[in-house]
Amino acid sequence: LSAIVPCCYGNDTQRANGYAVELHRPKALNALFTPLILELNEALKTLDKDSTIGAMVLTGSHKAFAAGADIKEMATKEFADAYGNDFIESWSELPNTIKKPVISAVNGHALGGGCELAMMCDIMYCSEKANLGQPEIKLGIIPGAGGSQRLTRAIGKSKAMELILTGKNFSGREAYDWGLAARVFETPEQCVDGALDTAETIASYSKIAVKACKEVVNKSQDLGIREGVEFERRVFHGLFGSEDQKIGMKAFAEKKKAEWKHR
Ligand code: CAA
Secondary structure, eight states: OOSEEEOSSSSSSEETTEEEEEEOOGGGTTOBOHHHHHHHHHHHHHHHHOTTOOEEEEEOOSSEEEOOBOHHHHTTOOHHHHHHTTTTGGGGHHHHHOOSOEEEEEOSEEETHHHHHHHHSSEEEEETTOEEEOGGGGGTOOOOSSHHHHHHHHHOHHHHHHHHHHOOOEEHHHHHHTTSSSEEESSHHHHHHHHHHHHHHHHTSOHHHHHHHHHHHHHTTTSOHHHHHHHHHHHHHHGGGSHHHHHHHHHHHTTOOOOOSOO
């Protein structure tokens, strides 16, 4: 791997069965060009299949999570190429195919596609001074990797519309205040450590239950409340067929720690 490296400023590169992946294209502030996205997809898919990994953290450097899609790669692109070759579709592997939880730990710039990549993750953590935004309007384009949809669902139409139409950036503190980020930390190190701690907690539970949690929460983004609750109930019923449900409830009754079969 060249544009992706194991996290180098969490306490460890790998803890329990949580894992941090760091975007590493320092000269371009982690601008997201196709080779980096393909490498990221491969790294995440490998970790997703690895039975020793329970959850993942995606981060960048102190300076930049990612400064957006690579403007130099896009500058001369034509419609026929973009449309004909499904430009940016490969970015959707993370939200569409990765089954294990992914936490983004956002430090520095997370602009345009960088903000969109952070929002594709299941949970977002930020440091106070992280610099997020959808500045595409300044380049004569619009967000192209889900920004107009995910930001709007997360913070509401009026605020998202204002941010996308003005290209105004916002801080990690604001992302937290508006409910886009689940937690905010004072320093970048604390942000990555906090994300790794959460990944470790998630990884300590039954993989079957974790997978089902992620699936039902994500469904809430696509379904109406009635269909969503029905879907949740079906999955809930299904878990009574898992050994880990028996193990978890027996351990509770016996006041013991559950030793999951699928961990
Ligand atoms: N694409 C390509 N290169 C980029 C880049 C990007 N998105 N962002 C930064 N870089 C490059 C710069 O060109 C520069 O390279 P050189 O040294 O070769 O000139 C290097 O990274 C360092 O950048 P700066 O000198 O600009 O650093 P700075 O600290 O002064 O500013 C910044 C940092 C505010 C992030 C500024 O670089 C910037 O505004 N970048 C562009 C942000 C942006 O507009 N992102 C949205 C892209 S469009 C998009 O993402 C579409 C989509 O929805 C998918």
